Every structure is written in structure tokens, then in C-alpha cells.
Amino acid sequence: MLKRISPAELELGMFIHKLDGRWFDHPFWKSQFLLDNNEKLRILKSSRVRGVVIDTSRGKDLPAPPAAPLTQARRAPTLGSARMQSITNRSKSRPVPAMPVTIEQELGAAQAIAEKAKENLNRTFTDARLGKALNVRTVEPVVHDILASARRNPQAFSGLMRCKLKNEVMFRHALSVSALMISLARKMKLSVQEIHDCGLAGLLLDIGVNYLPQTITPPFGDFRNTDPKIWQQHVMLGYRALSNDGDLPQSVLDACLQHHERIDGSGFPNGLAADQIAVVARMAAICDTFDFLLSKTTATAPLDPAMALQHMKAMDGAFDEDILRHFIESVGIYPVGSFVVLRSEKLAMVIDVDPKDHTRPILQAFYSLSKGERILPHRIALTNNADTDEITGIADLSDLGLPEDGLLREMIFLSAFKSKG
Numbered sequence: 001m002l003k004r005i006s007p008a009e010l011e012l013g014m015f016i017h018k019l020d021g022r023w024f025d026h027p028f029w030k031s032q033f034l035l036d037n038n039e040k041l042r043i044l045k046s047s048r049v050r051g052v053v054i055d056t057s058r059g060k061d062l063p064a065p066p067a068a069p070l071t072q073a074r075r076a077p078t079l080g081s082a083r084m085q086s087i088t089n090r091s092k093s094r095p096v097p098a099m100p101v102t103i104e105q106e107l108g109a110a111q112a113i114a115e116k117a118k119e120n121l122n123r124t125f126t127d128a129r130l131g132k133a134l135n136v137r138t139v140e141p142v143v144h145d146i147l148a149s150a151r152r153n154p155q156a157f158s159g160l161m162r163c164k165l166k167n168e169v170m171f172r173h174a175l176s177v178s179a180l181m182i183s184l185a186r187k188m189k190l191s192v193q194e195i196h197d198c199g200l201a202g203l204l205l206d207i208g209v210n211y212l213p214q215t216i217t218p219p220f221g222d223f224r225n226t227d228p229k230i231w232q233q234h235v236m237l238g239y240r241a242l243s244n245d246g247d248l249p250q251s252v253l254d255a256c257l258q259h260h261e262r263i264d265g266s267g268f269p270n271g272l273a274a275d276q277i278a279v280v281a282r283m284a285a286i287c288d289t290f291d292f293l294l295s296k297t298t299a300t301a302p303l304d305p306a307m308a309l310q311h312m313k314a315m316d317g318a319f320d321e322d323i324l325r326h327f328i329e330s331v332g333i334y335p336v337g338s339f340v341v342l343r344s345e346k347l348a349m350v351i352d353v354d355p356k357d358h359t360r361p362i363l364q365a366f367y368s369l370s371k372g373e374r375i376l377p378h379r380i381a382l383t384n385n386a387d388t389d390e391i392t393g394i395a396d397l398s399d400l401g402l403p404e405d406g407l408l409r410e411m412i413f414l415s416a417f418k419s420k421g
Contacts, residue, residue, distance in 0.1 A: 001056045007045050010035060010052060015059030016044075020051040034059060043141075099152065103352045104417045106156035110149050114160065117142040118171050121203070125170065125210050143178065143199040150182050155353050158183060159336035162294060162305060163413035170209070173291055178202030180287035180331070187330040188283075188323070194251070198280060201255035205284055208238025208256070224292075232268050235260055254278035259285050264317030282320040286312070286327050289319075294337075302406065305335035305350075306394050332358040337409050339395035342380075345369040347395050349409065351416045354383050360390075364416045367400065374402075377415065 002017055014035045032055075035041055044052070054061075120138050149157045161176040181202035185195040212234055216226060224231055239257040242248055258272060258281030265273030267285075277285075293308040303311060309328055312319065332353040334340055339349050340363065348363035360382035368375045380389065402408055 002053055003056055003062070004051050004053050005062060007047065007049055007052055009062060010041060010044055010054075011060060011062075012036065012038070012041055013060035015055045016052060017055040017058075018053040019044075019049045020053065101152045103153050103156045103159065106149060106153040107160065107417050109152070110157040110160045113142075113145040113149055113157065114175060117145065117175055121171050121174055125207070139200070139203050142175075142203060143182075143196055146175070146179050147182050147196060147199055150179065150186065154183050154186070154330070154355075155336050158331070159351070159413065162335070162337040163409045169295065170206070173295065174203050174206065176291045177205060177284070177287045180291065180327075181283060183330045184283055184287060184323070184327050187326045194280075197249045197251045198255075198283065200249075201252045201280055201284055202287060204238070204242060204252060205256055205259055205288055206234060206238065207241060208234035208236070211237040211241065232260070235269050251278065251280040255280045255284040257281070259288055261285065262318050263320055266317065277320075279320075279323075282323050283327075286319050286324055289315075290327070290331075304338055304394055304405070305331070306333065306338035306340070309333070309335070310394075329358065332361055334359075334361050334391065336361075337413065339397060339405070339409075340391045341369070341393050341395045342389050343392050344389045346375070346380075346389075347397070347400075348380060349412045351379070351413060354381070357383055364412050366412060367402070377412065379416065 004020070012035055016033050016035055018032070033040075035044070117139075120142050124138050146157055158176065158179045161172055161179060178199045179202070181198040182195055185198040190198070212230060216230065235257060239253060242253055242256055255278070257269070258277050261267035261270065261272040261277045261281060262285070263274055263277070263282075265271050289312060290305075290308055293303045293311060294305060296302050309331075312324065332350070334350045334353075336350050336352065339347065342348060342363075342365070345368065346365045347367035347369065348365040350361045351364045352362040354360055354362060363380040363382065364377055365380055366374060366377045382389065382391070397405060397408070403411065
């Protein structure tokens with residue numbers, strides 16, 4: 001027997017037949033399942049679903065209501081009171097839209113999301129390394145959190161991942177690519193579900209790395225520095241592992257399998273070209289490459305974010321040009337974390353992007369080239385700058401006696417927003 005109840009009435013042992021809400025209101029892939037653990041119960045009760053249909057023939061029913069005392073008069077609810085209760089319940093369940101906030105206001109939430117996400121990803125990656133079946137639902141809340149953060153401020157989470165050093169390479173890369181994929185999908189005006197799938201794809205792109213031989217210790221902890229024949233196996237290994245899940249959207253599988261394909265057909269594993277490559281995979285190739293160029297490898301030093309964009313634009317035949325243009329619009333010509341030179345001969349770092357003009361970001365100045373010394377850090381909003389200062393190029397910080405680029409980037413970014421952690 002099917003029975004509709006409110007999420008608050010759910011109990012362990014109930015069989016979920018249907019969730020009354022949008023696909024994005026809850027993190028469950030399957031529409032029918034047994035509510036068999038406290039974590040699922042907690043998630044459902046805190047979700048935005050309006051109601052739940054349970055199947056009492058396959059699980060627990062609601063407890064019978066206590067009988068009313070014989071001396072108490074029983075009154076059937078009036079139509080008016082029932083309608084009022086319905087309106088009240090509907091108002092309570094209506095999702096509150098995420099209001100835009102400044103990067104400074106969102107940074108604390110972004111840090112909390114990163115810490116929580118690390119735990120979920122660690123569990124998933126560890127299971128993969130141990131040869132256990134993947135349960136990608138454990139990372140589902142991560143996508144929701146990053147997407148919610150991006151809606152409040154599209155730069156905070158990505159900027160944090162770009163500027164904070166206390167992130168292991170694998171976790172930081174997964175979180176960063178997920179945030180970049182969400183930002184790019186929003187810029188391309190994809191549907192809510194497609195944006196969500198892009199975020200999930202970003203988290204799982206390199207899941208196959210966990211299936212590479214554990215007897216190998218890759219230089220600098222990055223399998224890209226091993227034999228290409230070994231490194232390239234991660235694509236197919238990850239695709240097969242995710243395919244076994246059975247519930248993942250095809251777009252997520254396509255992104256995992258094809259994100260190293262190239263528009264000119266020079267990529268791997270299948271040498272696909274142009275429209276043979278799924279759109280989500282073309283998006284993933286750009287986001288994955290951008291974040292990789294910002295990371296240390298044995299072959300190259302990490303690039304400045306603005307320099308990485310220039311490098312990618314020069315990679316003929318690698319990327320879908322239209323999607324790359326959307327990507328640059330999403331992160332800005334000078335992405336958060338870029339070191340730039342100003343006409344006033346100051347050096348500054350981009351700490352936020354002005355959504356109205358991505359060529360004139362918000363900066364934190366920290367060095368005077370004319371004086372050859374550090375200056376008191378101060379914020380410059382180029383769109384509001386009375387002196388009409390402007391960026392003249394990407395900064396070269398070598399031979400200035402400044403801290404290493406990564407450390408300097410973290411110091412400036414976190415201090416600019418008086419952030420701790």
C-alpha cells in the first residue's frame with residue numbers, strides 16, 4: 001500500500017517509493033530504496049523534498065495514532081483548516097533562493113565545504129585503492145555544497161582552491177575541477193541537472209588514478225610523471241569503475257573516458273576528434289588542463305593563472321574554441337590568484353573578479369617596483385579607481401626577494417579577507 005507522508009515522519013525501515021520534489025532537491029540517484037541507515041534518514045529529513053511516498057507492503061508503516069479519549073469530542077477538520085495547513089506546509093518546504101554575497105562573506109563557508117568534502121573524497125578514493133565497489137553517492141553532497149557556494153559567489157571556492165596550500169594534490173585537483181566545471185556550465189546556461197552532472201564529473205574525472213599500480217611511487221606524488229603507458233590507463237580504469245555503478249548519468253561517464261581527447265584527434269584513449277567528443281568531455285578537458293597548469297610537476301613550474309590561460313589559447317587543436325571562450329569569461333581574463341603589474345608600477349594580486357567587467361578585477365597591491373620594496377597591502381577596485389590605474393601585464397616576481405609564488409598567493413588571498421585556517 002502506498003502512503004504519502006512528510007519527511008519529518010520518516011523512520012528507519014520504511015521503503016521509499018517516490019520522493020515528491022525536484023531532482024535537485026535531494027542527493028539520491030535511485031527513486032526507490034529501503035531507508036536502512038541513519039545517514040540516509042538524516043539527509044532525507046533535512047532535504048527540500050515536499051513529501052515522501054512510502055510502500056508499506058515492502059517496509060515499515062507509520063505507527064497507528066493513539067486513540068482519542070471517549071470523553072473527548074472528535075471533530076473532523078474543516079476544508080478551510082485543511083487548506084490552511086496545506087499552504088503552511090508548502091511555504092515551509094519552498095526552497096530559499098541563494099542570495100549573492102561578496103567573496104569575503106562566502107570564504108568562510110567555502111573553507112568549511114572544502115574540509116567536509118575532503119572527508120567524503122578520502123573515503124571514496126580509499127575504497128577505490130582497496131578495490132572496493134565505488135559508492136559515488138558519498139560525494140553527492142560535495143556537489144550540492146560547491147554548487148550552492150557558486151550560486152552565492154562564483155569566485156570564492158575556486159579562488160580558495162587556487163590560493164590555499166594546505167590541500168593534498170589529488171583532493172585539491174578534484175575539488176577545483178568540480179568548481180570550475182560548475183562555473184563553466186553556469187556560464188554556458190546549461191540546465192540545473194546538467195550543471196549538477198558537470199560538478200560530479202569534475203570530482204570523478206581522475207578516479208581511475210586510484211586503480212593504477214600501488215607499487216609505484218610517482219615523482220612528486222603525480223602519476224603524470226610516470227611512464228605515459230601507465231598514466232594513460234587511468235582513463236579506462238576509471239570509466240570501467242564508474243560504469244559498474246549503474247546509476248551515473250552518461251555525461252559523467254563520457255567526461256571520465258574522454259577528457260584527455262583533443263579536438264584535432266591527438267588525444268587518448270581513442271583518438272576522437274571534434275564533435276566525436278562529448279560536450280561535457282570538452283568542458284572537462286579545459287577545466288582539467290587549467291588546474292593542472294597551476295600545479296607543480298617535475299617537468300614544469302606552476303603557471304600564474306593568467307599565464308595558464310594564455311598558454312591554453314596557444315595550444316592549437318587542443319580545445320573547443322567556443323567552450324574555451326566561455327571558460328575564460330567564467331574565470332576572468334585575470335583569474336583570482338593572478339599576479340599583475342599596474343600602470344602605477346605597483347604589483348598586485350587578483351582577489352576577486354568584477355562580474356560587470358572581467359578585464360578590471362579587484363586587486364590587492366603589495367609591492368612597489370619604483371621603490372623596489374614591499375608596500376602596505378591595500379585593495380584596488382579598478383572599476384572604481386579614481387586614478388584610472390590599469391593592468392599592463394602579468395607580473396614577473398623573480399629576483400624581488402618575495403616568498404615563493406604559492407606561499408605568497410596564499411598569504412595575500414587569506415589576509416585580504418582576514419581569513420583564518
